[in-house]
Amino acid sequence: MEQLQAVANVKKGFCLDPRIKLLLMAVVATSEFLYSHTAFMIAVALIPFALLLTNRQYKTGIIFFVLFTAGLVVQAVQNSIQFPMVINMLIVLLVGLVLRLFPAFMMGAYFIKSTTASECVAALGRMHIGRQITIPLSVLFRFIPTMQEESSSIKDAMRMREVQFGTKKFWRDPAALVEYRFIPLMISVVKIGEDLSAAALTRGLDNPIKRTNITKIAFTHYDVITVLISAIMLVLTFFIPQ
Template identity: 45%
Template sequence: MRLDPRAKLILFAAVNIVGLGAPFSGGGGIVRMVETGLVAALLALEGSWTMSASALAATGAGLAAHTWLSPSGVAVLAAGAVNLFARFWPVVLLGCYVLSTTTVSEFLAALRRWRLPTALTIPFAVVMRFLPTLAQESRAIGDAMRSRGLRLGGGRPGAWLEYRLVPLTMRAVAIGDELTAAALTRGLDRHAERTSLARVGFRPPDWALAGAAAATLALWWTLL
């Protein structure tokens, strides 16, 4: 199902606020279940059943830890870890969903409908392109480190960070340069008015999604 990028962004904002902010106790638990249910449903619609289940499982674990782990001793640490994971995981998954299901063109077109200036929207688009590319590079570095037996720093504790970050930084700079060159030579100019082939616009599912996001926030407001 193709959704308007703006509806996804509204949901993303709501899930961030609820996911990171709401407590696990009382009404917060209910708000969380609604929020996670939305994320899981979107992932399931795309056929990503494992991710969908993991969102539900993370929130379930967070609620269970809150209910049953007594606040003493080692349990505090464990409960803290589970709590943190349960807060972040649905947000991360929704981020992946947004990146995976939105093309750069749709994104630019949608932000233009919000009348955001090009100087502001183009950096967004660059990040959408840059992050997956950098992730590929990061995997390549990880592969090389494993192959050379440097996964844990090769005997020098702490060195693995240096091994990972120095090449990654160099590649980040080079990728930035090359992407910029590709964009400039094809006329991307922040002073110019762009058009777009992407068809964006709110249809019933978009209203439903944005409504659900707003309802989640409203629910939080009334229950707390």
């Protein structure tokens, strides 16, 4: 019993249930496409921004805030300044990408960073989600950190060989940067995916018997407060004129 208690780490402080995170991610991902009210878009973007700050992802949150604010500014002055047709198309594309897709991307970044694989599997089990979705998601949660470590190792190896942007080797053969960086990464990605899939099956995720989980997940007052604040904030934006 002591060993089980040592393994089961109970998070303290502000922590949302994975099911609430999935709900908020679905709301953010769909809301930005359904309604183009500026105040509503800002309210939707504030949800992932606030969650990123609570999870101490300050760098990601600041980058998102700067890009989203720049997108709003460009959208506001776009009609008052005449740009060439090609540049105007690029601006519309980039602004739409930032305003419509980035909030959902940031919710995904928060979900992955703040949720462990065990919590995700336990939450999906409570939702009676099939193993066709549970197994790929459990692999994904371990795949992204492993891929980041592999990418960092490849970057360090390239730096030791002076194959990076701005060096003499780069200017002599710019294509070498792509070849030496992405080809090893692609090979590593395939190998990592196979290893993690085998590890997930070894742990019995495909076992038809209902599995147990020592990870404790439950709705708390943080979930209720977050959902209420988000709902009130989104509803109030409908009373703000465009």
